Amino acid sequence: MDGVKLTKTRIRAGVWEGVLSGSASPALEVRHLEAEVPGVTVTAIPERPGEWAVRVPVPVASLTEGVQTFLIRDKALGETLAHFTIITGVAMEDDLRAEVDLLRAELDMLKRAFRRHCVETLG
Secondary structure, eight states: OTTOEEEEEEEETTEEEEEEESOSSOOEEEEETTEEOTTOEEEEOTTSTTEEEEEEEOOGGGOOSEEEEEEEEETTTOOEEEEEEEEESSOOSOTHHHHHHHHHHHHHHHHHHHHHHHHHHHO
16 A cells, blocks of 8 residues: 555535545545445546546435544555545534544444454454
Protein backbone atom coordinates (compact mmCIF):
# COMPACT_ATOMS: atom_id res chain seq x y z
CA MET A 1 0.00 0.00 0.00
CA ASP A 2 3.02 2.24 0.00
CA GLY A 3 2.22 5.34 -2.04
CA VAL A 4 -1.56 4.84 -2.22
CA LYS A 5 -3.35 8.06 -1.37
CA LEU A 6 -7.03 8.96 -1.24
CA THR A 7 -7.76 12.70 -1.17
CA LYS A 8 -11.20 14.17 -0.55
CA THR A 9 -12.26 16.70 -3.16
CA ARG A 10 -15.78 17.54 -1.95
CA ILE A 11 -19.14 16.40 -0.66
CA ARG A 12 -21.93 17.52 -2.96
CA ALA A 13 -25.58 16.51 -3.28
CA GLY A 14 -25.13 13.64 -0.81
CA VAL A 15 -22.06 12.17 -2.53
CA TRP A 16 -18.55 12.13 -1.07
CA GLU A 17 -15.97 12.55 -3.84
CA GLY A 18 -12.23 11.99 -3.87
CA VAL A 19 -9.22 11.08 -5.98
CA LEU A 20 -7.27 7.87 -5.46
CA SER A 21 -3.67 7.64 -6.68
CA GLY A 22 -0.94 5.04 -6.44
CA SER A 23 -3.05 1.94 -7.09
CA ALA A 24 -3.04 -0.06 -10.32
CA SER A 25 -6.43 -1.73 -9.83
CA PRO A 26 -8.29 -0.37 -6.81
CA ALA A 27 -11.04 -2.30 -5.06
CA LEU A 28 -12.61 -0.18 -2.32
CA GLU A 29 -15.32 -0.68 0.23
CA VAL A 30 -16.99 1.87 2.46
CA ARG A 31 -18.26 0.87 5.90
CA HIS A 32 -20.70 2.60 8.21
CA LEU A 33 -21.64 0.93 11.50
CA GLU A 34 -19.91 -2.26 10.26
CA ALA A 35 -22.21 -2.47 7.20
CA GLU A 36 -20.98 -1.98 3.66
CA VAL A 37 -22.29 1.14 1.93
CA PRO A 38 -23.70 0.30 -1.53
CA GLY A 39 -23.13 2.25 -4.73
CA VAL A 40 -19.44 3.10 -4.35
CA THR A 41 -17.81 3.78 -7.73
CA VAL A 42 -14.13 3.92 -8.70
CA THR A 43 -13.52 5.23 -12.22
CA ALA A 44 -10.25 5.86 -14.04
CA ILE A 45 -9.64 9.54 -14.83
CA PRO A 46 -8.78 9.49 -18.56
CA GLU A 47 -6.59 12.59 -18.65
CA ARG A 48 -4.68 11.59 -15.48
CA PRO A 49 -3.13 8.09 -15.74
CA GLY A 50 -2.87 6.27 -12.42
CA GLU A 51 -5.62 8.34 -10.78
CA TRP A 52 -9.15 7.25 -10.03
CA ALA A 53 -12.32 9.20 -9.24
CA VAL A 54 -14.03 7.77 -6.15
CA ARG A 55 -17.70 8.50 -5.43
CA VAL A 56 -19.50 7.40 -2.27
CA PRO A 57 -23.25 8.05 -2.07
CA VAL A 58 -24.25 8.80 1.52
CA PRO A 59 -27.32 6.66 2.33
CA VAL A 60 -30.23 8.75 3.58
CA ALA A 61 -30.91 6.14 6.28
CA SER A 62 -27.48 6.86 7.80
CA LEU A 63 -28.34 10.52 8.40
CA THR A 64 -29.50 10.24 11.99
CA GLU A 65 -28.83 12.45 14.98
CA GLY A 66 -25.28 12.45 16.19
CA VAL A 67 -21.93 11.54 14.66
CA GLN A 68 -21.77 9.13 11.72
CA THR A 69 -18.34 7.96 10.53
CA PHE A 70 -17.70 6.27 7.19
CA LEU A 71 -14.47 4.29 6.62
CA ILE A 72 -13.09 3.96 3.09
CA ARG A 73 -11.00 0.80 2.93
CA ASP A 74 -8.91 -1.16 0.47
CA LYS A 75 -10.72 -4.51 0.07
CA ALA A 76 -7.65 -6.55 -0.75
CA LEU A 77 -5.51 -5.41 2.18
CA GLY A 78 -8.22 -4.34 4.62
CA GLU A 79 -6.46 -1.01 5.23
CA THR A 80 -8.36 2.20 5.91
CA LEU A 81 -7.40 4.80 3.28
CA ALA A 82 -9.65 7.63 4.47
CA HIS A 83 -12.73 8.44 6.48
CA PHE A 84 -15.38 11.10 6.59
CA THR A 85 -17.73 12.14 9.35
CA ILE A 86 -21.21 13.62 9.17
CA ILE A 87 -22.67 15.31 12.24
CA THR A 88 -26.40 16.02 12.35
CA GLY A 89 -28.93 17.26 14.83
CA VAL A 90 -26.66 19.01 17.32
CA ALA A 91 -24.17 21.87 17.27
CA MET A 92 -20.58 20.68 17.51
CA GLU A 93 -18.45 22.66 19.96
CA ASP A 94 -15.50 20.40 19.37
CA ASP A 95 -14.49 17.63 16.97
CA LEU A 96 -13.79 15.29 19.91
CA ARG A 97 -16.97 13.25 19.43
CA ALA A 98 -16.09 12.68 15.77
CA GLU A 99 -12.63 11.46 16.77
CA VAL A 100 -14.08 9.11 19.41
CA ASP A 101 -16.54 7.73 16.86
CA LEU A 102 -13.68 7.13 14.41
CA LEU A 103 -11.71 5.33 17.13
CA ARG A 104 -14.71 3.12 17.88
CA ALA A 105 -15.11 2.22 14.20
CA GLU A 106 -11.40 1.39 13.89
CA LEU A 107 -11.50 -0.67 17.11
CA ASP A 108 -14.44 -2.68 15.75
CA MET A 109 -12.43 -3.41 12.58
CA LEU A 110 -9.42 -4.51 14.67
CA LYS A 111 -11.59 -6.79 16.82
CA ARG A 112 -13.00 -8.51 13.73
CA ALA A 113 -9.52 -8.93 12.22
CA PHE A 114 -8.16 -10.34 15.50
CA ARG A 115 -11.05 -12.81 15.81
CA ARG A 116 -10.55 -13.89 12.19
CA HIS A 117 -6.82 -14.36 12.86
CA CYS A 118 -7.55 -16.49 15.97
CA VAL A 119 -9.96 -18.70 14.04
CA GLU A 120 -7.47 -19.15 11.20
CA THR A 121 -4.53 -20.02 13.46
CA LEU A 122 -6.47 -22.34 15.78
CA GLY A 123 -8.49 -24.14 13.16
